[in-house]
Amino acid sequence: MPSLKALRSRITSVKSTQKITSAMKMVAASKLRRAQTQVEAARPYAQRMERMLASLAANVGNQPNAPKLLVGTGRDQVHLLVPVTGDRGLAGAFNSSVGRLTRGLARRLEAEGKTVKILAVGRKGRDLLRREMASRIVDDISYAGRKSVGFADAQAIAARIIAMLEAGEFDSCTLVFNRFASVISQVPTEMRLIPVAIPEQSAAEGDAAKRAQYEFEPDEETILARLLPQNLAIQIYRALLENAAGFYGAQMTAMDNATRNAGDMIKRLTLNYNRARQANITRELIEIISGAEAL
Amino acid sequence: MPLDLEIVSPERLLLSRPVDMVVIPAEEGDLGALPQHAPMIVLLRGGLVRLFEGGQIIERLFVSGGFAEITPTRVTVLADEAMPPEAVSRAEGERRLVAAQAEYDATNKADVPALDLAMAKMQSARAMIEVAGSGS
Numbered sequence: 394m395p396s397l398k399a400l401r402s403r404i405t406s407v408k409s410t411q412k413i414t415s416a417m418k419m420v421a422a423s424k425l426r427r428a429q430t431q432v433e434a435a436r437p438y439a440q441r442m443e444r445m446l447a448s449l450a451a452n453v454g455n456q457p458n459a460p461k462l463l464v465g466t467g468r469d470q471v472h473l474l475v476p477v478t479g480d481r482g483l484a485g486a487f488n489s490s491v492g493r494l495t496r497g498l499a500r501r502l503e504a505e506g507k508t509v510k511i512l513a514v515g516r517k518g519r520d521l522l523r524r525e526m527a528s529r530i531v532d533d534i535s536y537a538g539r540k541s542v543g544f545a546d547a548q549a550i551a552a553r554i555i556a557m558l559e560a561g562e563f564d565s566c567t568l569v570f571n572r573f574a575s576v577i578s579q580v581p582t583e584m585r586l587i588p589v590a591i592p593e594q595s596a597a598e599g600d601a602a603k604r605a606q607y608e609f610e611p612d613e614e615t616i617l618a619r620l621l622p623q624n625l626a627i628q629i630y631r632a633l634l635e636n637a638a639g640f641y642g643a644q645m646t647a648m649d650n651a652t653r654n655a656g657d658m659i660k661r662l663t664l665n666y667n668r669a670r671q672a673n674i675t676r677e678l679i680e681i682i683s684g685a686e687a688l
Numbered sequence: 689m690p691l692d693l694e695i696v697s698p699e700r701l702l703l704s705r706p707v708d709m710v711v712i713p714a715e716e717g718d719l720g721a722l723p724q725h726a727p728m729i730v731l732l733r734g735g736l737v738r739l740f741e742g743g744q745i746i747e748r749l750f751v752s753g754g755f756a757e758i759t760p761t762r763v764t765v766l767a768d769e770a771m772p773p774e775a776v777s778r779a780e781g782e783r784r785l786v787a788a789q790a791e792y793d794a795t796n797k798a799d800v801p802a803l804d805l806a807m808a809k810m811q812s813a814r815a816m817i818e819v820a821g822s823g824s
Contacts, residue, residue, distance in 0.1 A: 432701035434701065610719075611731060618801055623754075626698075649803075
């Protein structure tokens with residue numbers, strides 16, 4: 394049985410931990426709300442972009458000189474993986490699930506004899522992969538200490554990827570990130586960026602697109618050459634935003650659990666403390682009484 | 689029958705309303721879209737999108753570049769950046785012009801698509817300066 398003093402100090406320490414976790418939960422909740430509005434605000438652009446891309450790609454996709462960004466290099470040897478993670482921890486399995494998916498993907502590709510390169514976005518992803526896959530990490534990008542990510546950040550990453558593609562450093566590019574399904578559920582997802590996965594049109598929209606034969610000004614190739622990098626940036630932007638929203642969601646859940654666990658622990662410790670206190674009193678009483686009887 | 693106009697930037701939906709006519713700064717000159725316009729996809733240069741109602745300009749919005757999709761009932765402007773003309777800063781435009789000029793000079797003169805891109809950036813920066821100048 395630990396002493397009363399030891400129990401008391403443990404209770405105080407757990408209480409202060411609980412204060413921290415519950416404060417972190419509140420902070421995560423308010424940041425989550427902001428991140429969620431950002432995700433929703435970015436959605437209309439992405440949807441319309443997809444619609445345009447689908448009608449353009451249908452026109453240009455089959456030509457032999459179609460841009461690399463659309464059809465890839467034609468080889469399938471070097472794969473670039475872009476895991477997107479948070480810059481901080483204390484968010485449950487949020488970061489490690491992306492790490493696990495990336496590692497699994499890398500191992501599978503290597504088992505097939507392919508070469509894997511990794512461009513880690515987010516500090517935690519780099520830390521997670523550094524131990525096992527250090528030789529494959531080309532670079533890492535981190536936004537630690539920043540309030541929120543903007544579209545310019547996504548454009549910078551896209552520019553980096555395009556430069557690598559132009560230099561022939563990889564053939565195919567896959568983004569790994571946590572899709573924000575709901576506040577309590579984030580699904581680690583892989584999404585192919587290059588060659589572009591052409592969005593499939595729903596039946597009704599497909600009919601409308603068939604009816605509408607677009608004219609292009611200046612011409613399909615020029616527009617496509619401008620649209621594809623933008624589309625890449627948009628996809629990355631989306632992943633960054635979903636990652637941010639998912640991160641705060643996961644952190645909120647993790648901190649909620651931690652607060653509850655701390656509460657349980659305090660209850661248990663308080664019970665032990667009271668028991669020990671009563672046992673002490675009883676023992677003292679017995680000592681006094683047996684002392685009096687002995688006289 | 690009005691035309692549904694939407695202006696979106698990557699960060700948010702800026703404007704969504706019916707208009708009688710909209711004039712958009714397409715790369716090969718301004719382009720006015722009325723209802724029943726033939727379906728088109730155009731590239732934008734930097735400039736002002738002007739919304740018309742009853743023959744009057746009711747609103748102006750500066751876009752730095754992007755794309756527009758025109759259908760008989762709808763115009764969607766996918767702007768790289770969009771802001772009201774009052775918010776356009778001359779200093780920012782000049783800064784971008786210098787940066788774009790430097791990029792143009794640094795680009796390999798045989799790389800035509802890259803040259804085009806740098807030229808488009810310069811044009812967008814010039815439009816920014818022009819809009820900021822006329823506003824003040």
